[in-house]
Amino acid sequence: MDTILSLTTPPDVAFARVLTTAAEALAQSRGLGKRESMRFQLAVEEFFTYLAQVAHEDCAIQTVLTGKPYQVCASLQFQASGLCLGALNASCTTSLDGAGEAANDLGLILAGRVADRFRLTRDGESSFTLHAEVDKAYPAAKAPPSTVTFKPPYRAGLEHDPNRLMHAAALAAARYPAWHCPASFQTPGKFADLVRAGQFTCVLALDEASHPAGLLCWARSGEKGLSFSGPFVFAPQEDAPQVARMLADAFLATVAREKIEIVFSERATQDTPDGYFETLGTLTRYDEAGQSEQPVLYRHLREDMGETVWADPALEGFLRGVYDRLAMCRDVLAAQPFGASGPSERKSSLFSTTMDKGKGLAVLRPLLDGEDMAANLAGHVRVLSDKGFLNILLYMDLSQAWEASLAGPVMDAGFKPRLVLPFAGRSDVAVFQYAPAR
Amino acid sequence: MRQLADLVPTHVLNFESYVPSRPDDVLMRQYGVERLYRLNNNENALGPPPAAQEVLAAFPPERGAVYPSGDCFFLRQALSDAFGKAPDRFLVGNGSCEVITSVIKAFCQPGDNIVTADKTFAVYEWVAAFSGIEPRLVPLKDYALDPQAMLAAMTGRTKVVFVCNPNNPTGSWWSRDTLERFLRAVGGRAIVVLDEAYREFVDDPDFPDGMEVMERHPNVLVFRTFSKMYGLAALRVGYLCGGLEAVDIVRRTHLVYSVNSLGQLAAKAALEDDGTHAAATRRMVAQAGEYLKSVFDSLGLEHVSGAGNFIMARVPIPDTLLYRLLMKQGVMIRTMTGFRFPNWIRVTLAREPAMEAFAKALRSSLDKR
Numbered sequence: 111m112d113t114i115l116s117l118t119t120p121p122d123v124a125f126a127r128v129l130t131t132a133a134e135a136l137a138q139s140r141g142l143g144k145r146e147s148m149r150f151q152l153a154v155e156e157f158f159t160y161l162a163q164v165a166h167e168d169c170a171i172q173t174v175l176t177g178k179p180y181q182v183c184a185s186l187q188f189q190a191s192g193l194c195l196g197a198l199n200a201s202c203t204t205s206l207d208g209a210g211e212a213a214n215d216l217g218l219i220l221a222g223r224v225a226d227r228f229r230l231t232r233d234g235e236s237s238f239t240l241h242a243e244v245d246k247a248y249p250a251a252k253a254p255p256s257t258v259t260f261k262p263p264y265r266a267g268l269e270h271d272p273n274r275l276m277h278a279a280a281l282a283a284a285r286y287p288a289w290h291c292p293a294s295f296q297t298p299g300k301f302a303d304l305v306r307a308g309q310f311t312c313v314l315a316l317d318e319a320s321h322p323a324g325l326l327c328w329a330r331s332g333e334k335g336l337s338f339s340g341p342f343v344f345a346p347q348e349d350a351p352q353v354a355r356m357l358a359d360a361f362l363a364t365v366a367r368e369k370i371e372i373v374f375s376e377r378a379t380q381d382t383p384d385g386y387f388e389t390l391g392t393l394t395r396y397d398e399a400g401q402s403e404q405p406v407l408y409r410h411l412r413e414d415m416g417e418t419v420w421a422d423p424a425l426e427g428f429l430r431g432v433y434d435r436l437a438m439c440r441d442v443l444a445a446q447p448f449g450a451s452g453p454s455e456r457k458s459s460l461f462s463t464t465m466d467k468g469k470g471l472a473v474l475r476p477l478l479d480g481e482d483m484a485a486n487l488a489g490h491v492r493v494l495s496d497k498g499f500l501n502i503l504l505y506m507d508l509s510q511a512w513e514a515s516l517a518g519p520v521m522d523a524g525f526k527p528r529l530v531l532p533f534a535g536r537s538d539v540a541v542f543q544y545a546p547a548r
Numbered sequence: 549m550r551q552l553a554d555l556v557p558t559h560v561l562n563f564e565s566y567v568p569s570r571p572d573d574v575l576m577r578q579y580g581v582e583r584l585y586r587l588n589n590n591e592n593a594l595g596p597p598p599a600a601q602e603v604l605a606a607f608p609p610e611r612g613a614v615y616p617s618g619d620c621f622f623l624r625q626a627l628s629d630a631f632g633k634a635p636d637r638f639l640v641g642n643g644s645c646e647v648i649t650s651v652i653k654a655f656c657q658p659g660d661n662i663v664t665a666d667k668t669f670a671v672y673e674w675v676a677a678f679s680g681i682e683p684r685l686v687p688l689k690d691y692a693l694d695p696q697a698m699l700a701a702m703t704g705r706t707k708v709v710f711v712c713n714p715n716n717p718t719g720s721w722w723s724r725d726t727l728e729r730f731l732r733a734v735g736g737r738a739i740v741v742l743d744e745a746y747r748e749f750v751d752d753p754d755f756p757d758g759m760e761v762m763e764r765h766p767n768v769l770v771f772r773t774f775s776k777m778y779g780l781a782a783l784r785v786g787y788l789c790g791g792l793e794a795v796d797i798v799r800r801t802h803l804v805y806s807v808n809s810l811g812q813l814a815a816k817a818a819l820e821d822d823g824t825h826a827a828a829t830r831r832m833v834a835q836a837g838e839y840l841k842s843v844f845d846s847l848g849l850e851h852v853s854g855a856g857n858f859i860m861a862r863v864p865i866p867d868t869l870l871y872r873l874l875m876k877q878g879v880m881i882r883t884m885t886g887f888r889f890p891n892w893i894r895v896t897l898a899r900e901p902a903m904e905a906f907a908k909a910l911r912s913s914l915d916k917r
Contacts, residue, residue: 362890367670369564385864385891410868411885415567416578437872439578 112307113139113177121165121188123158130155132175133184140177143247149224150244154184156221157242161188166236180246180303181226187239229462230477248297251280260345261318266356268364269314272302278314278322282342288468289395289404290377292327292339296468304329313360315353317345326357334371334533343381354381362386366411371533374408382407388436391529393543396500397470406529406541414438417537420445420514425540428527429508438532445514448483456480461490465499472499476506476513483516487523491544502544507535514540559680566674569880581878585902588882590716590746590858592779593898594832597825599817600780607810616812618804626816627787631759637795640815642806644745644771644786648710649675651769651788653801655707655739656681663701664710665693667718667888669743672710691852692720695730702738709734712743713758714750717887717894719854724756736767739794744770745786746856748777748826749833755855759789766791769798774811776857777826778818783811833857836897843907847914857897860884863914867893870913877909 115132119125133154137147158173165171169189176183222228225242232238254277269275276298283295292310294301304310305327315324326340341357343350365373375382376393387407395404416439421429426442433440459480464473472494480486494502504525508514517540521527525542532538553561569575572584595601617623620640628635641647652662652675664672666685676683684706686697693715702709711730714721722730727742734740742758758770769790775781785807788798818825837853844851844861851861863870867883870893874881879902884892895906 359890362885363666363888366885366888366890367564367673369562386866388866388869409866409885410871410883412567413569413868413871413883415570437869437876439580439872 115175117173117175118170119173121162121167121169121171123162126155126158126162129158129173129175133182136175136177137182137244140179140182141246142182142244146182146244146247150182150184153221153225153228153242153244156217156224157184157186157240160218160221161186161190161240164190166190179307180300180309181243182246183241183243185239185241187233187237189236190238191236227462227464229475230460246300246303248300248303251283251296251298254280254284258321258344260321260323260349262349264315264317264323264345264349264353264356266313266315266324266353266360268360269312270305272306274314274320274322275302275305275312278312278325278342278344281322281344282325282340285344286342286379289397289471290339290342290379291468292329293466293468311364313357313364315343315345315356315360323349324353324357326361328361328365328373330370331374332533332535332539335531336365336368336370336373338373338375339377340375340379341381341383342379350381351383355383358383358386362409362411368411370411372408372410372531374406374531374534376404376406378405378407390436390531391432393501393503393528393541394545396546406531408532410532414532416440417533418443419508419538420511421508422447422515422517424521425514425517425527429530429540432530436530436532440538443511445511445517447518448479448515450515454479454481454483457482459483459486461486461504463490463494465494465497467498469501470499471501471503474502474504476504476516479512479516483519484522487519487525491523495546500546502546504542504544505535506540506542508538508540509536557680560678563674563678575875575880576878579872579875579878581876583878584875585879585898585905587896587898587902587906588880588894589781590776590856590894590896591781592776592829592857593896593902594779594825594829596779596814597818597821599821600778600814603813603817604810607813611809614809616805616807616809620807620812623785623787623807623812623816623819626819627789630819631789633759633789634792637792638787638789639795639799639802640785640787640807640812641802642786643775643784644743644773644788645671645675646803646806647771647786647788647798648672648741649679650798650802651708651739651741652676652679652681654798660705660707661703662708662710663698663706663738665698665712665715668693668710668712669716669745670887672712672741688715688718688720690720691718691854693722695722695726695733699730699733702734706738708739708741710741710743712745713756714746714855716746716856717858717860717882717884717889717892718852719746719856719858719860720852721750721755721855723754727756727761731761731765731768734767736765738767740765740768741788742768742770745773745776747772749830749857750855751830752855762790766794769794774815774818777829778815778821779825779829780811780814780818783808783814785811785815829857832899833897836899836903839900839903840895840897840907843910847911858894859897860889860892860894862892865891865914867891870910873913873916874906874909877905877912879906879909881906 130151133151165188172187174185228242279295279298279301312327323345324343328336328338331337341354345353387409390406392403418441460478461474624635624638627638661682662676663684673683684701762768773786853859882894
């Protein structure tokens with residue numbers, strides 16, 4: 111069960127110590143190491159201190175600290191006008207010398223860097239919630255045991271046993287390229303905790319002696335979607351198609367009546383059985399060895415009710431082509447191109463950046479628009495490329511007109527629209543990929 | 549102020565509400581087609597029997613201001629005459645969905661469970677789930693309800709067992725012997741609902757007649773409907789029949805005034821049909837069934853067809869994708885993922901033009917993939 115601490119305080123830095131004390135207690139109660147606990151305290155302190163300066167004076171900041179088996183999270187709800195969080199961008203390269211104008215942002219830069227990830231949600235015109243997460247540290251996967259002689263018949267079903275899950279995750283990590291695996295496969299203990307906490311759900315194929323013969327897992331993505339990984343098959347080649355089909359059937363039967371519209375995968379394996387999913391398109395996977403095309407798979411769970419999306423003129427042709435090919439009915443509304451309605455209300459735009467070093471993958475999501483959009487995107491590409499991230503994606507939720515209007519600057523920055531994930535956000539999500547110069 | 553969600557029981561909060569298809573004109577606009585063949589809900593393409601059609605046409609508009617008979621007095625009388633049972637042994641509901649709800653409300657309380665199949669008419673499971681009652685779902689065996697597994701799934705807290713006979717969507721059914729053995733094994737430990745929504749489509753002498761079975765088993769309740777064979781789906785009239793004691797208990801939780809006057813009148817008239825309508829419907833269904841089987845065979849598609857006015861087929865692409873491809877060609881089918889049959893579709897057996905339109909659209913959709 112999650113531990114939840116909720117504190118409502120005035121936007122006054124004097125209360126920062128109360129919050130860091132609570133953050134420390136929470137991190138300790140959840141078994142986080144000293145280093146992670148310190149990072150969490152620091153993130154809470156710096157975020158709160160910054161927000162205490164920019165939040166409306168007469169509105170309280172509500173801080174909710176949540177302890178899960180695998181991470182701690184701080185959610186700070188506040189009111190602010192003209193919010194500008196440019197220093198949180200991964201592209202922010204302000205010198206950390208504590209001098210000049212940039213000094214005001216040092217705390218924010220620090221908070222963004224010590225948290226494993228953060229995101230901002232807008233709850234109203236001037237109401238925001240800033241979420242910051244710090245993960246528990248886990249030991250890396252040990253080499254899985256040598257070959258097992260599998261004995262059919264196989265069966266597949268939901269799996270909760272942590273030992274079996276850890277074993278299967280380690281097997282998958284050893285046999286499949288990192289691109290196909292959730293990052294937590296590298297630390298199977300974390301994977302098992304994620305399953306225990308309900309972040310992942312798994313179906314496992316077992317042979318007669320209950321050896322794991324295959325694994326397929328999924329996690330919630332957005333309000334209407336499930337993102338799946340796999341199928342990972344450990345059975346011998348001649349049994350692989352059967353095991354893969356059993357996993358796909360068990361997966362779909364399990365989720366068929368859940369509160370979701372779609373399942374999709376940007377990292378489905380080549381073992382995926384034919385006929386179960388639609389191909390939305392491909393993403394290019396860049397690594398040291400070169401590049402390859404990776405299919406992105408998808409399927410509805412029920413009949414398509416249609417959807418309304420916003421489209422910038424720069425993206426409209428692409429979208430209509432996609433929807434026609436997929437036989438999907440969509441009302442496409444025209445979004446004004448970025449900057450067409452005058453200067454942006456804020457100077458600095460903001461993107462959240464999720465990085466997965468194992469895959470060399472970074473994913474950007476627009477959180478706030480701003481005057482510096484073009485420069486900020488270019489900065490992200492430069493910084494991420496310098497850090498060795500060859501695969502840079504940008505997700506754009508087409509339910510938001512302001513987000514859709516960014517298509518022009520995004521494409522000008524070298525991103526190409528690759529595909530659309532139907533219902534993956536509040537409505538459809540357009541996926542752009544940066545094409546690096548080779 | 550508390551969040552609205554704080555007021556909601558967890559089992560309701562976690563329940564996914566059912567989203568019905570949009571109206572035909574909306575769908576036709578969305579998919580850019582000028583006509584739509586509805587083959588998704590097992591409606592009767594021949595419509596209601598002539599006598600029911602006359603009643604509908606003659607309904608005086610001023611009667612719209614008058615409440616219906618709250619307990620369907622005359623319709624229950626007609627059912628009594630038709631089946632030779634006392635009128636108080638019948639309860640009429642707004643479709644069979646309402647009587648399912650009434651039965652679960654009458655017999656189940658938190659901690660109890662119901663037993664049914666995992667791949668059957670979904671409403672038993674839904675009503676139990678959103679009522680906070682555990683649905684225990686038993687896998688099918690060879691596309692049919694598995695009596696042994698259903699018995700094994702029963703616990704001391706099982707109050708109702710739902711047997712869809714014939715089963716929607718596979719069309720499989722239990723014979724007299726199978727049902728009798730099952731009921732003996734249940735031995736009165738739970739109410740057994742025989743949902744016979746599609747029984748009028750079966751003319752096999754080995755098919756058990758629930759109306760007769762219930763006389764030997766007082767724990768049996770039989771559900772039937774005017775929506776399928778009698779073509780009155782728009783008017784929503786279903787009913788249950790059972791022993792006096794069982795029906796008296798269900799009546800306590802059953803809403804009155806839920807069935808409208810037009811529905812009551814049309815259903816009563818339909819009951820009085822001389823059988824011509826049912827015979828014509830059976831002929832249409834048989835002809836369409838043979839035609840679609842040949843279409844599926846020619847495409848190499850596995851299909852399942854038992855009793856009922858529908859056929860189920862496994863397709864080589866996601867059923868939800870095929871739905872969209874067919875809709876683009878003006879044909880609407882039922883996807884089966886929601887029935888936990890991914891990549892299967894269910895098609896209503898209807899008249900020739902609809903069946904030909906479906907076959908053409910299916911071939912065209914699969915050719916392109």
